Amino acid sequence: MGFTAACNHCTGLPAVEKMLELGIPVVQGSAKHGSKSKLYVGNGDEVVFG
Numbered sequence: 001m002g003f004t005a006a007c008n009h010c011t012g013l014p015a016v017e018k019m020l021e022l023g024i025p026v027v028q029g030s031a032k033h034g035s036k037s038k039l040y041v042g043n044g045d046e047v048v049f050g
Contacts, residue, residue: 006047007040
């Protein structure tokens with residue numbers, strides 16, 4: 001595919017779960033700072049591109 005998704009809570013868990021089901025790579029978070037799921041990037045997580 002050539003890309004990786006970096007979602008947050010606005011994307012919603014059903015959408016992230018569907019991306020994973022379709023084989024789309026998704027950056028996972030830590031859920032350390034109040035996020036409800038590790039399936040998406042949340043408060044305090046960092047994503048580095050490049």
